[in-house]
Amino acid sequence: MEDYLSLFETYDVLAAFWINIQLSFWAALWALAIGTVLALFRISPIPSLQWFGAAYVNIFRNTPLTIILAFGFLGLFSVLQVSLASDLNDSLFRIAVVGLAVYHAAFVCEAIRSGVNTVPLGQAEAARAIGLSFLPAARLIILPQAFRGAIAPLGNVLIALIKNSTVAAAGSVAAEASGLMKTMIEFRSDLVIPIFFTFALGFVVLVIPIGLLTTWASKKLAVAR
């Protein structure tokens, strides 16, 4: 037990999780923004936008996240010298955020689209009938109801995103949780099992409230029809 507790003196586990929380927070914001625009494209009356939305979703949803992040770090950062900040660590962090965001945006788009399907067609017809064109109708009538119908699937995307933030270790955001776990296992092979459980528990604790919150919110905010 003392051995186990000494781990926390040597390694800053909480700081590592804090990196994952930050990665997840920024990636979730961007994924929500990009995913909403993609969903708008997919439900828009303009065929070229519909096509773009569908192409994006199919490409990013079907590409492994590891490949997207590895491309970000090795392709964009190392080879093409795309730098998103002057500081090396900041730049790597931001590339990880971009990679996580573009990947999860595809899932956000589909979650919102499933929310759009909960909105009866008559709502759009009524919006058009009072003279709203596509964008105002989407913004004022369709999306507010779609989001409220999409809280549970969006929560699932967020949960997946938080856990997937560990993949950023593949791109040398080494300070995050799974990166630290790898280091700890390397140096403390006597405590492999407890180390695994520590990190597993950390993510469970992080994620469970989100599941509870989205279940509560999706009931609370459901649109009465």
Next chain:
Amino acid sequence: MTREQEPTTPASSGTPLVSLKNVNKHFGDLHVLRDINLQVGRGEVVVVIGPSGSGKSTLCRAINRLETIDDGEIAIDGKVLPAEGKALAKLRADVGMVFQSFNLFAHKSILQNVTLGPIKVRGMKGAEAKELAMSLLTRVGVDNQAQKLPAQLSGGQQQRVAIARALAMQPKVMLFDEPTSALDPEMINEVLDAMVSLAKEGMTMIVVTHEMGFARRAADRVIFMADGQIMEEATPEEFFTNPRSDRAKEFLGKILSH
């Protein structure tokens, strides 16, 4: 029985408010609108009746382009319906629509349902829109429900709010697509009463309905449709007492026999 008040402008003078010329539409193999020609004058109340599947709802929805047409021409106040886009939205703002299933915005209060169009489409100020909305809600008798959500109202109340919402745009013409078909019997009259008073005030109306009483009471003209065609056009008395086509006789025989 005829309307107590003549339309402010006789239907024959000037350009018709709504005009359909040789309108055709198919749903796959089904020819739902066959060469429809129809002119509706300012202040005129036209009731469209016919068996289900006759194309009357499609006709009504085509007038503000919720259904596209395959060929022919539909014009509102002399302007041909544009394709999708801002011009169409602008034209739709002048055409009020009341749906069978009410379609009130489910996430907005009754008051917001009525003020949304004036504020967002007409650019009206909030206070002014609220005043207009409250006066319309009072007119249809649901002003005391203004802060509730649509789901908290009865069907009849919801449909009256839908009428107020359409009127808030100060439309040139009102379309009613079977406005009482989804209502419980005891709520039909409250909606029909609101429509009759609207007709008396001189609103141009195109009403698709199964309510023959309304047609007798409020219509200037009855259009009978079957199989996507206009089979007969007549005043209500003429149509109900002396239908000319066999389809109309058969239809009236079926619905008036009980």
